[in-house]
Amino acid sequence: MKIEFQVNGKAVNVDIAPTARLTALLRDVLDLKGTKVGCDAGDCGACSVIVDGAICCGCLVAVGQLDGAKVTTIEGLGNTAAGARLADAFLRHGAAQCGICTPAMMVSAAVLLDQSARPSRRDVEGALGGVLCRCTGYRKIVDAVLDASADDENSAPALTPQRRAAVGHRLARLDGLAKVNGTEVFGADYVPDGAALVRVVRSPHAHARFTIGDLRAFKGDHSGIEVILTAADIPGHNLHGVIAPFADQPVLAETVARFVGEAIAIIAGAPNCVTGLDLSAFPVTWEPLEPLQSPAAACDDQAPRLHAGRPGNILVEGHVERGDITRGFAEAAHIVEGKFTTPYVEHAYIEPEAGYARRIGERIEVHACTQAPHMDREALALILGVETEAVRVVPSACGGGFGSKIDLTLEPFIALAAWHLDRPAYIVFTRGESMRASTKRHPSEICARVGCDASGRVTAMDFDGVFNTGAYASWGPTVANRVPIHACGPYFIPHYRAHSQAVHTNGPTAGAFRGFGVPQAAIAQESLFHDLAETLGMDQLEFRLTNALDNQQPTVTGQVFAEGVGIKACLEALRPAWRRESAAAREHGHVADGSTTRRGIGIGTCWYGCGNTSLSNPSTIRIGLTATGQIVLHQGATDIGQGSTTVISQIVADALGIGIEALDLVGSDTDLTPDAGKTSASRQTVVSGTAALRAGEALRGMILRQGNAGSDAEITLANGTLSLCEDGIARVIELANLETNPHGYVLEAEETYDPPTTPLDDRGQGQPYSVYGYGAQIAVVSVDMLLGTVKLERLIAAHDVGRAINPLLVEGQIQGGIAQGIGLALMEEYIPGKTENLHDYLIPTFGDVPEIESIIVEVPDPRGPRGAKGLGEHVLIPTAPAILNAIRDATGARIRQVPATPARVRAAIEEAWEND
Amino acid sequence: MDPTRLPDIDQSYARPRSIGEALSLLATGDWTVLAGGTDFFPGLRDRPVTAPILDVTAIDGLRGIRCDGAYWRIGALTCWSDIIAADLPPAFQALQQAAREVGSVQIQNRATVAGNLCNASPAADGVPPLMALDAKVVVTSQAGSRQLAVDAFVLGNRKTALAPGEIVTEILVPKSTSRGISSFVKLGARRYMVISIAMAAARIATDAQGCITAAAISVGACSAVARRLRGLEDRLIGQPATPATLALATAGDVAGLSPIDDSRAPAAYRLGAAAELVRRALSGCLPDLTPVLSADTPSEESGR
Ligand SMILES: Cc1cc2nc3c(=O)[nH]c(=O)nc-3n(C[C@H](O)[C@H](O)[C@H](O)COP(=O)(O)OP(=O)(O)OC[C@H]3O[C@@H](n4cnc5c(N)ncnc54)[C@H](O)[C@@H]3O)c2cc1C
Numbered sequence A: 001m002k003i004e005f006q007v008n009g010k011a012v013n014v015d016i017a018p019t020a021r022l023t024a025l026l027r028d029v030l031d032l033k034g035t036k037v038g039c040d041a042g043d044c045g046a047c048s049v050i051v052d053g054a055i056c057c058g059c060l061v062a063v064g065q066l067d068g069a070k071v072t073t074i075e076g077l078g079n080t081a082a083g084a085r086l087a088d089a090f091l092r093h094g095a096a097q098c099g100i101c102t103p104a105m106m107v108s109a110a111v112l113l114d115q116s117a118r119p120s121r122r123d124v125e126g127a128l129g130g131v132l133c134r135c136t137g138y139r140k141i142v143d144a145v146l147d148a149s150a151d152d153e154n155s156a157p158a159l160t161p162q163r164r165a166a167v168g169h170r171l172a173r174l175d176g177l178a179k180v181n182g183t184e185v186f187g188a189d190y191v192p193d194g195a196a197l198v199r200v201v202r203s204p205h206a207h208a209r210f211t212i213g214d215l216r217a218f219k220g221d222h223s224g225i226e227v228i229l230t231a232a233d234i235p236g237h238n239l240h241g242v243i244a245p246f247a248d249q250p251v252l253a254e255t256v257a258r259f260v261g262e263a264i265a266i267i268a269g270a271p272n273c274v275t276g277l278d279l280s281a282f283p284v285t286w287e288p289l290e291p292l293q294s295p296a297a298a299c300d301d302q303a304p305r306l307h308a309g310r311p312g313n314i315l316v317e318g319h320v321e322r323g324d325i326t327r328g329f330a331e332a333a334h335i336v337e338g339k340f341t342t343p344y345v346e347h348a349y350i351e352p353e354a355g356y357a358r359r360i361g362e363r364i365e366v367h368a369c370t371q372a373p374h375m376d377r378e379a380l381a382l383i384l385g386v387e388t389e390a391v392r393v394v395p396s397a398c399g400g401g402f403g404s405k406i407d408l409t410l411e412p413f414i415a416l417a418a419w420h421l422d423r424p425a426y427i428v429f430t431r432g433e434s435m436r437a438s439t440k441r442h443p444s445e446i447c448a449r450v451g452c453d454a455s456g457r458v459t460a461m462d463f464d465g466v467f468n469t470g471a472y473a474s475w476g477p478t479v480a481n482r483v484p485i486h487a488c489g490p491y492f493i494p495h496y497r498a499h500s501q502a503v504h505t506n507g508p509t510a511g512a513f514r515g516f517g518v519p520q521a522a523i524a525q526e527s528l529f530h531d532l533a534e535t536l537g538m539d540q541l542e543f544r545l546t547n548a549l550d551n552q553q554p555t556v557t558g559q560v561f562a563e564g565v566g567i568k569a570c571l572e573a574l575r576p577a578w579r580r581e582s583a584a585a586r587e588h589g590h591v592a593d594g595s596t597t598r599r600g601i602g603i604g605t606c607w608y609g610c611g612n613t614s615l616s617n618p619s620t621i622r623i624g625l626t627a628t629g630q631i632v633l634h635q636g637a638t639d640i641g642q643g644s645t646t647v648i649s650q651i652v653a654d655a656l657g658i659g660i661e662a663l664d665l666v667g668s669d670t671d672l673t674p675d676a677g678k679t680s681a682s683r684q685t686v687v688s689g690t691a692a693l694r695a696g697e698a699l700r701g702m703i704l705r706q707g708n709a710g711s712d713a714e715i716t717l718a719n720g721t722l723s724l725c726e727d728g729i730a731r732v733i734e735l736a737n738l739e740t741n742p743h744g745y746v747l748e749a750e751e752t753y754d755p756p757t758t759p760l761d762d763r764g765q766g767q768p769y770s771v772y773g774y775g776a777q778i779a780v781v782s783v784d785m786l787l788g789t790v791k792l793e794r795l796i797a798a799h800d801v802g803r804a805i806n807p808l809l810v811e812g813q814i815q816g817g818i819a820q821g822i823g824l825a826l827m828e829e830y831i832p833g834k835t836e837n838l839h840d841y842l843i844p845t846f847g848d849v850p851e852i853e854s855i856i857v858e859v860p861d862p863r864g865p866r867g868a869k870g871l872g873e874h875v876l877i878p879t880a881p882a883i884l885n886a887i888r889d890a891t892g893a894r895i896r897q898v899p900a901t902p903a904r905v906r907a908a909i910e911e912a913w914e915n916d
Numbered sequence B: 001m002d003p004t005r006l007p008d009i010d011q012s013y014a015r016p017r018s019i020g021e022a023l024s025l026l027a028t029g030d031w032t033v034l035a036g037g038t039d040f041f042p043g044l045r046d047r048p049v050t051a052p053i054l055d056v057t058a059i060d061g062l063r064g065i066r067c068d069g070a071y072w073r074i075g076a077l078t079c080w081s082d083i084i085a086a087d088l089p090p091a092f093q094a095l096q097q098a099a100r101e102v103g104s105v106q107i108q109n110r111a112t113v114a115g116n117l118c119n120a121s122p123a124a125d126g127v128p129p130l131m132a133l134d135a136k137v138v139v140t141s142q143a144g145s146r147q148l149a150v151d152a153f154v155l156g157n158r159k160t161a162l163a164p165g166e167i168v169t170e171i172l173v174p175k176s177t178s179r180g181i182s183s184f185v186k187l188g189a190r191r192y193m194v195i196s197i198a199m200a201a202a203r204i205a206t207d208a209q210g211c212i213t214a215a216a217i218s219v220g221a222c223s224a225v226a227r228r229l230r231g232l233e234d235r236l237i238g239q240p241a242t243p244a245t246l247a248l249a250t251a252g253d254v255a256g257l258s259p260i261d262d263s264r265a266p267a268a269y270r271l272g273a274a275a276e277l278v279r280r281a282l283s284g285c286l287p288d289l290t291p292v293l294s295a296d297t298p299s300e301e302s303g304r
């Protein structure tokens, strides 16, 4: 059908199926890729566009409905004054992290600004409430929109930092512009011409044996299918896993599928045919097997083994023991205990997995949204049966990862298809597919017991955690190892025993998700600490200060830090807010005042080791100087929105002593950037940052030596020449006379840093991390006693980051982490088969994240670059326990199972009343 | 430009301009009606559209709200944003409050009131307020029109009384039942874009002495189709419209509902919440008492 309408003021005349979605028309036909697709169902709002003045979801508009309409997209917004103001404000406020939601936020905000000159905070929340953001926690977006609406010109312009002062500067992210003007290229935003589309046939069963039928007939019946690949067609090993010794996951299952959504075959061919294929007609016979539903069922003696060599379906057990807990509990005056349960939690990044691959001779190139390009490269080489050097992985912009985009998902499929077809192949997961195929946060069942003496000193803690690691290993070993080290929280506990198990079931594979099991453990530990303080009648903050770990005190693994332990500083920083909010809560709430709501406050804390647990995890950074005086920073740390590109550049600029604008950035690309490890475990600032600092210092040394200059000489790069200035005398260095190395540089520094750790012994004693970061948060809630609904009034977060390389990005991490912590506490529960979409799987919206007060604490750590510690995961750990403790404070109800849905809170309130 | 990435589909689609044209098409084939698409597209999941589509969005004269002799008339293409923006008497407050709670602005701008009824979800936010207004659904085919009460139109989960060849053309609210003031309260697990765990609408009219002369109360998401609480309504008649009256709404009044257990909440919780929501909806009908849960209750900050 012919359809005529306008996009961004230009007439469009297309012949297209009238029921195609507007998003497909914009993206695939008109090549306007700024409008994103996160769900195709109205739930995420990433596809927001303006149709005849009204904001709507492009994925819900049939193009037949457009006849004569005027459509405005992010691409059209750039030319307007409001668009420019919004773009500027979003940049300055750090309102875009990964940027996948940003075009929709801006377009929605533009409609609001058009209708109301001075909107209120509530108006902004209402107008943008239909767009989900998983990274920012929304507050900075609201700030940016309010700022853009302000007619006064007092909004501070983004300043470029002074030389040698990039570290500590609230620098807008260096990769921000493309995010706010909609030109950023995410996984689905570039497809080479003529590429084949890949689709994946997946198991509808949690556990089933299968036999594949007549593929030739199926192919014959569907013109357009060019190739169907099954396990038998994999040239190398049909096996992968993020931790090599535990690799157990087939790319395509061979005879048995172990979870709903496991891939058994891929189909590639002409996009217009493959896209509409009914995959339920794929020739396969299923013989359903009894699925292992829970760790308890899996540990049963009679239970079938999911993997050879893992008796009891136990993947890994972790153990840390210090002192003598029998003695510790004997010394206790008060003991509390509890059993805590957490569900599968979905990462719910707004960008479903997408990318393309192409074969170039005997090499394969994969362009996809990944957090771990070098790991992908090695894994893909094994799968394809080629040398590592034959694989190039170029991460696209990543629309949120939070741990899940470390594991392979789409990469092998597009690589295999492109390899077989010798032509580019691409894939874009649907939302449902993304949720079924990707890893999750481990569900946990934790039993813990804590005792303290009469003065409030914790004497002993005992902890047993069972983590459902799902069908395959993924990061299960990491969770099992990290949890016992961290389950004590940032406290000194003389007698301690913690044991963890990662157990296989036929559930979704559980992997890395911001915190590797520590957020689950913190719920148990902080809840019990709250209950202990309550039993003692001791102030919650003072109780934690009494027990907080200090310099020179051994951790539960016996590690002693001479400096840099920052939990006390965080708690002290919270004290004014704690006093203020305690008083306010007493006034509002604990007495019946006719209202049905009660106010309460609670504390949660965290500590978190940065980098891999007791394992080598080096990062390498290269910086080169060209003959024309350009300084090129090769940094392979993928920036998934958290800001590593910016932070590492800040460190390098100061180390070199040049302005940050003088750096040319070469982004992550396994052909161009040395391995900076994966973006996880809060390691990029600390580990890659240290490598960057050393590389910067090394190159500075080389440059100074060229001119025999002293260490204080100033390096100036201008118009292709480099000069050194010392004592008022400038000297030009003739770069053109220097020899160029194979990388094209006349001078080059490459430095590797691997944080020093030691393995843990059988009692879990050793030095698992070189640096820990610390934090503490206060939640203020109002609970509706009759309906059980929890409204967050405010969160106050104090995080010790050692040194805030970029305070703007630090705040962004804090707010975004808190939003995910809110989801964990109150609404998120992934149930396979039931909540496989963003309609039923709820993540916080604009209205669910309250005002957040961030307090940045800086207790420098000598082992971090410029004193910095990691932060990415720390930020979500304290939130859920703080909220649960606040609910307890408000209502007397103890929530032991998250999410604390209205029904669960109400039931806990009733139980508390019965026990009264 | 790469149209080859779109699915090849051979499919019929019509977007008639007049109701007559639409009805004659409907008489001839098995069409799926498409309005705002906010239920239609998500319902496809990942499948392409294959059914013949009758897109009603271009039909003249079906969008908007007007008032004639006996009725307020809501055209079938009226979207939730139109309801929010309309100047309506206080008896429609519940419907307007519900409109603000439907999804997000993006959804409200496309989703139609009629589509909400036709989709027949037990959690449709539009149903309880329309029930509390004694609204009639006008169903039209080439053979003519018939009027059905909301509970005679929505028959069950995803079931309506629409016969082949029929579409909804209008929703009528009798002037006689658009007296008084109404209020809507929704309970969900997050702030925006959330399907109701339960919701209630109430409408109350009073005489000069402040005594209740008419009461209409309905509860949604606690049975396959939202239900009126006739017993409670009867008991309220003649009572003074005061906070004390609210205590008349008890667990017994909702005991006849049949909520289900699902991932949003267990049935028992829904029942308990329903009684409380009814009290809050009622309190929202009393002057000077704003319902606690109504999300867009103007705050000092909000200009709305
Ligand atoms: C993200 C999101 C959030 C949502 N939140 C809510 C919410 O909070 N509360 C809520 O109640 N709903 C919600 N919905 C559901 C939806 O928006 C409403 O039910 C909407 O009112 C349906 O109207 P529509 O015009 O979009 O219908 P369509 O999707 O076009 O059609 C829906 C059904 O009705 C039929 N139909 C439509 N119009 C007619 C007609 N005139 N005659 C005959 N049949 C017709 C169609 O054939 C179809 O079966 C949400 C939807 C989304 C996507």
Ligand code: FES
Pocket: A036, A037, A038, A039, A040, A041, A042, A043, A044, A045, A046, A047, A048, A057, A058, A059, A060
């Ligand atoms: S893609 Fe349209 S709302 Fe998610």
Ligand code: FES
Pocket: A095, A096, A097, A098, A099, A100, A101, A102, A132, A133, A134, A135, A136, A350, A399, A400, A641
């Ligand atoms: S910045 Fe909003 S989803 Fe990533």
